[in-house]
Amino acid sequence: MAIQGPAVKRRKIGRELQALRETSGLTIEEAGSKIGRSDSTISRIETGVRDVQLIELKGLLDAYDAPAETREALLNLLSATPEETWWTVFDLPPKLDTYVGLEAEAATLRVYALGAVHSLLRTEDYARAVLRGTSPSAPAGEIDALHKFHMQRQQVLTRETTPLELVAVLDEACLWRQVGGLDCQREQLKHLIQQAEEVPNVVVQVLPYSKGAHSALSGSFTILDFPDPTEPAVVYVDSPGGSLYLQKPKDTRRFDQSHSRLRGLALDETESVRFMKTVLKEMQ
Known part of the structure; x- marks a missing residue:
């Protein structure tokens, strides 16, 4: 059996447990009651947000009267x-x-960025300025650690084996907002242009203000697709109210359609580079 990365492993176990629960006819609340856990704990286990403990897994397998073969496979996977x-x-x-x-296990990221350049495309100075702006009360040491983490994340785009494919639609606001000041923003624009022109696994499309209203005015989102075609996509939405991981087919389908529409509205890759160069020239 191939060893899964921790995030994908959690999702596989969670999906199997959800299927077993639904087959058994138990609700989330009833399943939680069977093993002395809250319904929110069962929900987090099923969505892969939380690890399931061995005692919990055995209890759920008993509660669902899981077949011996399924029981053995899940215990081995855990x-x-x-x-x-x-x-x-x-x-x-x-x-x-x-x-x-x-993200580390994904094959492709499909992104819409509304307010700032996506993390994987940021320069060091721009990334630090974003962290300072979004976490103004955080200690300097915490900012330094998060900055180092986000810079290291970018290696998924350049890893030797199957580098991540990034398809990013950037709202025009990402180009004009002077994060970290004028010089910082100009360097960020140069970096975006370089990534778009020279990195084959990076696609950058700009969505100009002139395109008007669209399906993602409410905020940014990321769709993660995985190499294994049996591994469902995940939609990640970050907001001031918290982070959401959407995995139900109806949700992922909605965001998939939204991203496709956004790409259709946005400038194509060549036009986007030309547009970014024009913004750079005007940003004096």
Whole structure:
């Protein structure tokens, strides 16, 4: 059995447990009651946000009267030791840990960025300015650690084996907002142009203001697609109210359609580079 990365492993176990629960006819609340856990805990286990403990897994398998073959497969999957991950040295909040685990195992990221350039396309100075702006009360040491983490994340685009494919639609606001000041923003624009022109696995499209209203005015989102075609896509939405991981087919289909529409509205790759160069010239 191939060893899964921690994030994908959690999702596989969660999906199997959800299927078993639904087959058994139990609700989330009833399943939680069977093993002395809250319904929110069962929900987090099923969506892969939280690890399931061995005692919990055995209890749920008993509650669902799982077939012996399924029981053995899930217990073996839980006990399989995942490869060591580089981000374990960082003290990340649980949801960010979940996200970077999924990102590291993804084949493609389809992104819409509304307010700032996506993390994987940021320069060091721009990334630090974003962190300072979004976390004004955070200690300098925390900002330094998060900055180092986000810079290291970008290696998914240049890894030797199957580098991540990034398809980013950037709202025009990402180009004009002077994050970190004028010089910082100009360097960020130069970097975006270089990435778009020279990195084959990076696609950058600009969505100009002139295109008017569209389906993603409410905010940015990321769709993560995986190499294994049986592994469902995940939609990640970050907001001031918290981070969401959407995995139901109706949700992923809605965002898939939205991203396709945004790409259709946006300038194509050549036009986008030309547009970014024009903004750079005008940004004096």
